[in-house]
Amino acid sequence: MDDPASRSHDQPPRGLGRNAANYGDRDFALYLRRSFAKSMGYSQAMLERPVVGIADTGSDFNNCHRTAPELIAAVKRGVLAAGGLPLAFPTVSLCEPFLHPCSMHYRNLMALETEALLKAQPMDAAVLVGGCDKTVPAQLMAAVSADIPAVQLVVGPMLATRFEGERLSACTDCRRYWARYRAGEVDAARIGRIEGNLATTAGTCGVMGTASTMACLAATLGFMPLEAASVPAVHADRLRLAEEAGALAVRLIAQPVRPRELVTPESVENALRVLLALGGSTNALIHLAAVAGRCGVTVDLRRLDALSEETPVLVDLKPTGEGYMEDFHAAGGLRALLRELRDLLHLACRDLYGRTLAERIAEGPDFVDRAIIRPRAEPVSPVGGLVALFGSLAPEGAILKRSAATPALFETEARCVVFDGLEDLAARIDDEALDVTPHDILVLKNAGPRTPAGMPEAGYLPIPRKLARAGVKDMVRISDCRMSGTAFGTIVLHVAPEAAAGGPLALAETGDRIRLSVRERRLDLLVDEAELARRRAAWRPPPPPARGWDRLVYEQVLQAPAGADLAFLRPEGR
Structure with missing residues (x-):
């Protein structure tokens, strides 16, 4: 018969013994916890096993995560077979089309909640089930801050x-x-x-958008096997990977590799190389900066720019190219891409199994489909997909996805047409009386992380209808918000500081001239300093929200180069 009073307090608590409530009597707290656990039908033998928590982001408001229940069932099989006790728990679930004002506004809320649950509940390791693009960075941010062994499991991309x-x-x-x-x-x-035919299976977007880019970066960092980055959501291998994730989580209890051991300056640079070679999402840069920032690792935009000059785009997928994620997987996937980049990578970085990146790359078949994953000698583009811009309009930086842009617009000096926020944009963009020509630059301000808009994917400003009907396909567009990783065009994003924080973008007015130079990495507002000083004196910051999450974001959110994280959640608390 098990005697609670006879248990040693000298051993570190494990399983249900972790994180007990404090009633002033630890034995009573554990006695109470086990009695309630037994109400769910668990045997004493099961309750004595180490515990693997499974973060469940399934939701009727998240079509991408429709397969979460069967993935969790497969994770549980892996945990049970390896000798652990799997306990799933719900968390915030983020799906871009179903959230107002946008999913990015709640990424940090999800990270905060997931971190709290990882630390508060009795688990020795965790499997984090995510996919739709803000969930994975939120989970990685939480894992790094909680620093308990955690395996990332993504739901996988949909089929075309x-x-x-x-x-x-x-x-x-x-x-x-x-x-x-x-x-x-x-x-x-x-x-x-x-x-009715754009999204016909479960899974995340079927192109190299943010979700798939983040899956590739999470695998590069070592949080899951390389092949797990691209297996389609409806493929049987996705369930086998889920089972493996459960077994790996149990292994990590005895042989722990903590998240902060995986996120290092070298592994983050590897992730940046992969981001560039994929022609990946601009959003992934913000998310990687946020994850790295939780470890005190800085993503330097000038370093990104230097890497971009050395790292070719090798993956021919939409929106940069023509293929879909299922093609990338069949072509050899992330492992084949990493082999092409081998001499540019820090190969000593380790994954959750303790294997080096060199060992991970060497595993698996050698097949590669060169129509999708190009050799270095025949790249999609000889330089990386992203560039950083600096100048009088973006003192702290801005981003352009040149791999999805129009080269003829890379060197542009033109008059700008300014929209003062999303409502102004919606009200005027299709007005036949709008004073705009195909040669103008469209500017959207007051849509950054500090605003009630929450830094939405609105940087893909629509071409004014009257110009679209005249055949205009692209224009230079500039904003302090984001665009979807699935979007394309000559679009300058993440202008920092944002307008709501008093950045120079706040001072731009219709009729001003702006100069974009991709060659010189410049973004400049060509307005006389005296006139800017006059405008600056007249500028007033937006009023803070009255309460709740919006108020906390307004007071704590950082700018895009720092990942738009909340200051008090970073190691230095600023």
């Missing part, structure tokens, strides 16, 4: 659909067809048929 002679998948094709609809090239009946 064959429809009327072409393949479609969210969400690059969504944007492509919507732009054609706005231009009058596609009628309402066809856009309705397209709507």
Whole structure:
């Protein structure tokens, strides 16, 4: 018979013995916990096992995570077979199309909640089930801050659909067809048929958007196997990977590798190389900066720019190229890409199994489909997908995804048309009386992380309808917010400091001239200093929100180069 009073307090608590409530009597706290656990039908033998917590982000408001229940069942199989006790728990779930004002506004809330639950509940290790793009960075941020052994498990990308002679998948094709609809090239009946064929399976966007980019970066950092970055959501291998994640979590209890051991300056630089070679999402840069920042590692935009000059784009997927994530997986996936980048990587970085990146790359078959993953000698682009810009309009930096932009617009000096926020943009962008030409620069301000808008994916400003109907496909667009990783165009993002924080963007007015130079990495507002001083004296910051999460974000959020994290959650608390 098990005697609670006879248990030694000298051994570190494990399993249900961890993080007991404090009633002033530890034995009573554990006695109470076990009695309630037994109400769920667990045997005493099960309750004595080490515990693996499983963060469940399944939600009826998250179509991407439709497979979460079967993934969690597979994780549980892996945990049980390895001798652990799996206990799933719900967390915040973030899905871009279902959240107002946008999912980014709640990424830090999810990170805060997940960290609290990892630390408060009795678990020895965790499996984090995520996918839709803000969930994975939120979970990694939480894991790094809680610093308990944690395995990342992503739901995987959806499959493309064959429809009327072409393949479609969210969400690059969504944007492509919507732009054609706005231009009058596609009628309402066809856009309705397209709507029903863009996302036809479970999983995250089927292109190299933010979700797939973050999956590749999480695997590069060592939080999951390399092949786990690209297996489609509906493939049986995804369930086998979930089972393996459960077994790995149990292994980590006896042979711990903590998240902060994985996130190092070298591994972060590897992730930046992969981001550039993928032609990956601009959002991933913010998320990587946030994850790294939780470890005190800085993502330097000038270093990113130097890496971009050495790192070619090798992956031919939308929105930069033509393929889909299922093609990337079949072409050899992340392992094949890393082999191409081998001499540019820090190969001693280790994963949760303790294997070096060199060992991980050497595993598996040698097959690679060169139509999708190009050799270094024949890249999609000889330079990386992202560049950092600095100048009088962006003293702390801005980002341009040059791999998805129009090279003819890389050197532009033009008049700007300024929108003062999302409401102003919505009200005027399609006004036939809008004073705009194809040669102007569109500017959106007051949509950054400190605003009630929450730094939405609104940087992909629509081409004014009258210009779209005249055949205009791209214009230079500048903002302090983000764009979807599935989007394309000559779009300057993450201007820092943002307008709401008093950055120079706040002073821009319609009629000003702006100069963009990708060659010189410059973004400048060409307005006389005396006039800027006059405008600055008249500028007033937006009023703070009255209460709740919005108020906390307003007071604590950092700028884009620091990952738009909350200051008090970083190691230095600022």
